[in-house]
Structures are given as C-alpha cells and as structure tokens.
Amino acid sequence: MANPLKCDLCGKPATVHLTQIINNKIHKVDLCEECAQAKGVTDPSGFSLADLLLKASLNPEPTADLIRCEQCGFTQADFKKQGRFGCPSCYEAFRGVLEPLLGNMHKGTTHVGKVPQRAVERKSLYDRLTQLQLDLDQAIKAERYEDAARVRDEIHQVKLAFEEKTAS
Amino acid sequence: MKIAPLFEAPAEVADAASGKCAIVLTTRVRLARNLVDQPFPGWAKEAQRSAMLAGSMEVMADLPAMKKALTLKVEELSDLEKQILVERHLISRELSTTKHGAGVVISRDQTTAVMINEEDHLRIQVMRPGFQLKKVWNAINALDTEAEEKLNYAFSPTLGYLTACPTNLGTGMRASAMMHLPALVMSSQMEKVVRAVSQLGMAVRGLFGEGSDASGSIFQISNQTTLGESEEEIIKRLSSVLNTIIEHELNARAKLLENDASKLFDKVGRAFGILQNGRLLTSAEAMNLLSLIRLGVDLGVFAEVRRPVVDRLFIEAQPGHIQYAARGAFDPAQRDLLRAQFLRNEFTNFGQPDFNVTGKN
Numbered sequence: 001m002a003n004p005l006k007c008d009l010c011g012k013p014a015t016v017h018l019t020q021i022i023n024n025k026i027h028k029v030d031l032c033e034e035c036a037q038a039k040g041v042t043d044p045s046g047f048s049l050a051d052l053l054l055k056a057s058l059n060p061e062p063t064a065d066l067i068r069c070e071q072c073g074f075t076q077a078d079f080k081k082q083g084r085f086g087c088p089s090c091y092e093a094f095r096g097v098l099e100p101l102l103g104n105m106h107k108g109t110t111h112v113g114k115v116p117q118r119a120v121e122r123k124s125l126y127d128r129l130t131q132l133q134l135d136l137d138q139a140i141k142a143e144r145y146e147d148a149a150r151v152r153d154e155i156h157q158v159k160l161a162f163e164e165k166t167a168s
Numbered sequence: 169m170k171i172a173p174l175f176e177a178p179a180e181v182a183d184a185a186s187g188k189c190a191i192v193l194t195t196r197v198r199l200a201r202n203l204v205d206q207p208f209p210g211w212a213k214e215a216q217r218s219a220m221l222a223g224s225m226e227v228m229a230d231l232p233a234m235k236k237a238l239t240l241k242v243e244e245l246s247d248l249e250k251q252i253l254v255e256r257h258l259i260s261r262e263l264s265t266t267k268h269g270a271g272v273v274i275s276r277d278q279t280t281a282v283m284i285n286e287e288d289h290l291r292i293q294v295m296r297p298g299f300q301l302k303k304v305w306n307a308i309n310a311l312d313t314e315a316e317e318k319l320n321y322a323f324s325p326t327l328g329y330l331t332a333c334p335t336n337l338g339t340g341m342r343a344s345a346m347m348h349l350p351a352l353v354m355s356s357q358m359e360k361v362v363r364a365v366s367q368l369g370m371a372v373r374g375l376f377g378e379g380s381d382a383s384g385s386i387f388q389i390s391n392q393t394t395l396g397e398s399e400e401e402i403i404k405r406l407s408s409v410l411n412t413i414i415e416h417e418l419n420a421r422a423k424l425l426e427n428d429a430s431k432l433f434d435k436v437g438r439a440f441g442i443l444q445n446g447r448l449l450t451s452a453e454a455m456n457l458l459s460l461i462r463l464g465v466d467l468g469v470f471a472e473v474r475r476p477v478v479d480r481l482f483i484e485a486q487p488g489h490i491q492y493a494a495r496g497a498f499d500p501a502q503r504d505l506l507r508a509q510f511l512r513n514e515f516t517n518f519g520q521p522d523f524n525v526t527g528k529n
Contacts, residue, residue, distance in 0.1 A: 019367070071205075072207045072211060074207075074211060078211075082210065083333060084208065084210055084211075084287070084332040084333045085208060085211075085332055085333075085334070086207055086208060086211035087205075087206065087207040087208055087211065088202055088204060088205070088206075088208075088322035088330040089205075091324060091327055091330055098334055101334065102334070102337075102395065105334060105335055105393070105395070106335075106337070106338065106393040106394065106395035106396050107369065107393045107395065107396035107397045108395060108396015108397065109395065109396060110326055110327075110395075110396060111324070111325070111326060111327055111328030111329075111337075111338045111339070111395060111396075112338075112396065112397065112398050113328060113338060113339040113341070113397070113398040113399045114309070114312075114339065114398075114399055115323070115325075116313075116316045116321045116323050116329075117316070118316055118317065118320065118321075119204075119316070119320065119321050119322075119323040120323070120325070122320065123323075123325070
C-alpha cells in the first residue's frame with residue numbers, strides 16, 4: 001500500500017481498525033498496536049468508542065483563544081484535561097466546542113426522552129420574564145406609562161410564580 | 169458498623185430469577201441527575217459539596233419509596249464498609265474513593281440506591297433480580313418524577329438532562345444487565361460477542377464495571393449512548409440485544425453438551441469437589457468455580473433451589489464480605505484460607521450432583 005493508515009492517536013502505522021455503527025453512521029478508528037492496548041480496544045471487558053472519539057478529538061489543536069464559563073470559571077483547557085464540565089451552564093459556554101463532538105458520541109444530537117415538568121415550567125416562566133422585561137423597557141422609552149405599569153404588575157406576578165417553582 | 173442493617177436482609181441481587189432468564193442475574197437502571205446553578209461535584213468546592221450532600225440526602229431520604237432508608241456519608245465509613253457496598257453494587261468504586269462531601273441513600277430492601285456527589289450530583293439506581301428491564305425502568309421513572317417535585321434538575325430542551333460528562337447527556341440513563349455466560353466463554357466466543365455488541369452501540373464490562381475482569385463469566389451489558397433516543401427506545405434495543413445473547417449462550421451450551429458432555433460435566437464435578445474440599449481459594453478462582461456450579465444448576469445437575477444460593481455466594485465470596493464475616497482485617501493469603509473454609513461449609517449441605525441429565529433440558 002502506498003499510504004499505510006496512521007494511528008489516530010499517535011501517528012504510528014495503524015494495525016488495529018475498528019468500525020462501529022451508531023445510528024446507521026459508520027465510525028472508524030485506526031490505531032497502532034500500543035494505543036489499541038492502552039485504550040482497551042482489545043480488552044473484552046470494556047471499551048467505549050464514544051470515550052475514545054471524545055478524547056481523540058479533545059487532545060490535538062492547541063486553541064489560541066480559550067473559552068471560559070462565566071458561571072463557574074471552568075475553561076476549555078479544564079475540559080480538555082478532564083473530559084467533564086464544571087457546571088450545567090458550561091453547556092451554553094462550550095456549545096461550539098461540544099456540538100461537533102456530539103454526533104460521534106451519541107445516536108442523535110437532540111434529546112427525545114423524558115422531560116422533567118418542573119424544569120420546563122421554570123424555563124417558560126423565565127422566558128416570559130425576559131420578554132416582559134423587554135416590553136417594560138420599550139414602554140418606558142416610548143413614555144407609555146400606563147402600559148409600563150401594567151407590565152410591571154405582570155412581572156411581579158410572574159416573579160412570584162417563578163419563586164414558587166424554584167423553592168424546594 | 170453503620171451498614172449493619174444491610175445484613176438483616178439478603179442482598180437484592182442474591183434472590184435471582186429462574187428458568188430461561190436465569191442467564192440474566194440482575195437488571196439495573198441508573199439515572200444521572202444534576203441540580204441547576206450548582207457546579208458539578210468534580211468542580212465544586214468542599215463547602216458546596218457538603219451543602220449539596222446535606223440538602224439532597226434529606227430530600228431523597230424523605231421520598232415515600234425510601235422510607236427507613238439508610239443514609240451514609242462516605243467519609244464516615246471504614247474502608248471495609250465501603251468495599252462491602254461496592255461488592256453489593258450499591259456504590260461505585262469512584263464514590264468509595266471520594267474524600268469529602270459524598271454519600272449514598274440506600275432503600276431498606278437494597279433495590280434502590282442514590283449516590284450523591286459521585287460524578288454527578290445524583291446517581292439514582294434501581295436494581296432487581298432477573299431480566300426485568302421494563303419493571304426497573306418504571307420503578308426508577310416514578311422515583312425520579314417524585315424527586316423532581318423537590319429538586320430543580322438542570323435540563324435543556326435540546327440536550328436533555330445536563331450531566332458532568334457529555335457522554336451521559338440526554339436521558340442520563342444507563343440500563344444494564346448482569347449476564348452469566350459460561351458457555352460462550354468456554355467456547356471462546358466472547359470476543360466475537362463483544363465486537364458484535366459494541367457495533368450495536370452497547371458496551372460490555374466485567375462484574376465490577378469499567379476495567380474489571382470477567383471472572384465467573386459474568387458480564388455487564390449496557391447502552392453506550394444516551395442522547396437522541398428515548399428511554400423506552402434504549403430499553404427496547406438493549407432488550408433485543410440481551411435476548412440475542414441469551415440465545416447464543418443457550419446454543420453454545422447445547423453444542424458443548426452435544427460435542428462432549430462428559431468434558432463439561434467433569435468441569436462441574438471438579439468445581440464441586442474443590443468447593444467442598446479446597447483449603448485455599450482466591451476470589452477469582454472461587455468466582456470461576458461458583459460459575460460452573462451455577463451452570464450445573466441450569467443444566468439440572470443440581471436442584472433449581474440452589475441457584476439463589478450460588479448467586480448469594482458470588483457476593484459473599486468477595487474479599488470485603490469474607491472479612492466482614494470473619495470480623496476483622498486480613499491479608500489476601502489469610503482471606504484465601506477463610507474463603508475456602510467458608511465455601512466448604514456452604515457446600516457441605518449443598519446436595520450431591522446428578523449427572524444423569526442428558527436430554528433433561
């Protein structure tokens with residue numbers, strides 16, 4: 001062969017070729033003997049292509065401008081090191097980093113399972129609150145004070161409901 | 169000892185099912201859940217972890233399903249107690265090594281355990297003997313809904329339940345079955361099975377999860393992916409994979425019997441002899457011998473009623489349980505002595521094997 005396949009992890013000639021089909025998509029990994037051993041590909045007791053793909057795509061390319069989660073201070077470098085996030089808000093902050101990885105990691109990229117009712121209600125109240133806040137700003141700007149007063153009352157109501165939903 | 173109440177009842181896993189489904193020892197489903205506005209346990213400061221532990225422990229212990237539950241803080245447990253909990257699959261190895269602010273709430277019947285501050289804020293698990301994926305899912309689904317009444321779960325409409333590791337996103341669910349596959353191991357077909365199963369997006373692990381060996385021919389089969397598929401779909405897909413593996417194991421058994429029944433029965437008979445008379449047994453050897461006895465029960469060599477006994481011994485022959493039974497800490501060589509003694513005792517009244525069973529199955 002003119003172009004022998006190289007190991008996806010270290011670049012040595014690859015001798016182990018693994019194919020996994022997830023959601024009718026073919027995922028291929030080429031590894032050298034050593035990396036295959038190290039990653040447990042030859043070990044029947046446990047091997048996850050998802051983990052491997054995740055780590056492989058996390059390791060290379062040193063990125064210049066690192067992203068940081070405002071909520072918890074977790075950085076992209078932390079994510080590369082740990083493969084785990086710092087807090088739920090990290091998913092917003094690192095959306096761009098994560099999105100290209102999800103397709104390889106999972107069957108799909110959108111949740112279709114169970115939905116927790118309270119969390120959803122909370123989210124819709126939150127969205128409503130954001131919208132009302134915008135309405136209020138506009139009303140004040142346009143000097144529609146009656147509207148502003150009405151919106152302000154509504155904001156108060158929604159806030160009360162929100163606190164009720166959040167209290168545990 | 170804080171975990172003493174666990175010994176009043178037999179471990180849930182020891183009360184196994186019978187018949188064709190005996191190949192599946194236990195079924196387990198776990199859900200990863202996190203709370204809004206709180207750093208994940210691995211990134212949280214000690215004070216945040218402690219607050220999370222205290223708060224969620226109280227909430228979980230208050231749920232009706234967890235009445236009279238055992239609440240345990242990892243830092244207050246001895247090494248031996250932690251080991252026993254791991255051997256009973258009530259906590260993970262990862263949880264047992266955490267230093268601060270981690271704990272577990274275990275239901276009285278040991279079917280339900282909620283780990284707090286493992287990789288995620290909450291890891292809820294429900295475990296039942298035999299092949300009962302749907303039942304287990306219904307039970308854990310109800311428990312999770314009850315917990316959600318009290319807790320603010322971190323959830324995104326597009327990504328589902330937000331978990332510390334993106335490999336658990338979506339449903340946050342791992343459904344698994346512990347399978348006893350001696351004939352596939354004996355006929356060297358396990359590697360083929362592992363490859364086929366992993367191509368279907370399912371993972372195969374040893375008895376104690378990631379990186380553990382497959383002594384006793386016991387394997388854990390679980391879903392690998394969590395996003396893009398509903399819980400019901402995952403469970404349906406896993407069930408069909410499990411059924412296929414059961415079929416292959418039964419075929420492999422039939423083939424072993426057909427080709428050389430005496431070779432197979434010889435293995436079972438020798439295992440019985442060693443368990444009755446051995447003086448030193450490592451836990452790996454004990455697991456392999458017990459595995460052969462369990463196969464013997466499935467083939468009709470021993471009475472059906474002995475299967476739960478073997479399943480109990482799978483757990484009680486583990487190092488932690490051996491030391492607990494002997495009330496002390498012992499080094500591995502002493503444990504092997506104690507283990508052999510314990511098993512000799514158990515097998516004194518086990519009943520003699522009857523090898524005239526060809527065609528009985």
